[in-house]
Amino acid sequence: MASLKSLENPSFKTVLGYGAGDFGFNLAFSLAATFLLYYYTDVAGIPAAAVGTMFLIVRLWDGFADLIAGRAVDRTMTRWGKFRPYIMFGALPLMTLSVITFYVPPGLEPDTKLLYAYITYAALGFVYSLVNIAYGSLASAVTQSVNGRAKLVASRAFGAAIGGIILTYVVGTLINRLKAQKAAVETAEQLLAYQADVQTMFTQVTLAFVVIGTAAFWFTAWACREQVVRLQPSISIRETFDTLKVNKPLAYLCGSSLFYMTGLFAVSGATAFYAAYVLDNIALVGLIVLVNSGISLLITPFIPAIIRKLGKKTVYQYCGMFTVVGGVGLFFAPADMLWLVLLTLAIKGVGASLINTVMFGLEADTVEYGEWKTGKRSEGSTYAIFAFSRKLCQSIGGALGAWALAAGGYLAATAADPNPVQPASAIIAIKVVMGLIPAGAAVIAMLVFIRYPLTDDKFRQIRDETEARKAVALEAEAKTEPIVPV
Incomplete structure (x- = not known):
């Protein structure tokens, strides 16, 4: 049977601490996902098509960084455990790199700006991988209780939603305060002054997030302790691949999440453009995210009960219907009917909340499946494969958003035309990214997930069988230990 501690529901401190981790990640991750495309095009002055290609390349690199991080985590064992050291010591570098990424020196030549963006964004992604793989793997080591893991992933979603609301509401509001200044821009000098003021705002916000985010990560490392018994502190590369190649639940989960998350990440980059050019008010970014994430805050406390009633597989299988209905509705919602826009966004938000929450619980379960099949436990590499599929989604989704803007003829501000009027094709492209792309991706994701077996x-059943085998192995090992003469 599973160890008593691993079957216990985690304490309130542990649940709160685990949620604090994703709060910290969203201060870095959601800031980049929501505002980096806007920052690169409208502040740094990098063309949208070039940004789209950069997102594709750098986020593909991030995926391979996840695999490297997964192997590093699986080979680690310290007096603090396998996962907590990465969270403790990686927090400050991660948050600092967010500051550097959102500071492209204005005096650089165009090609040098793009190179700087490549290097800093790639560095941010690599450190993010090291910390995030450890954090994501920690859930499967804290508890093996179905209800306990549901509480952890719900807390994670709650923390992420709070972080997303805070940063987008703050940044969106600050950008809107500068809207009048941008509207008055008529010369190259005035455009540079406006861009300098926006740059100052991003720098101040990211510096504040260094303090807040680092404190959140340290709280996670203090509150969450590993409880699951393991027979081997680390496993070889061959043993890792032996585990992963027989892990069918992981394969189906990664396949479905690839489509779900491609749609969600495409939306992230287009949110600021939807507010600015479809709704004609950049400050509505805060309200848009508040509706999406606010729905998460309302639903998340009930997710453990929903999982107990329906099971994770059923919930994940059909939650994409909310994305389909909300996405199609958002595409057709008139911009002057804000209530309808917000309603469709709320429906989409229900789907996004369930998808983003339940998939992490499913991933933790695939760790047990891999151990049951092979006898080897590889939390880091299992989560790395899952994270790799998510990074692939970021790459594709982020590139789709930027390329759609370019295909729609989106016009970035330039010295020659500081306030360009966007063509109708650019507005349609933004609405396609916000509504139809996530809806279509959700349909494919649900079809892929039908054969998920766990x-x-x-x-x-497999958890109890695995823990019973561990108990026998540990008992046999204890009996064979040599007696040391006194």
């Missing part, structure tokens, strides 16, 4: 009852 229900909650099946998980409990």
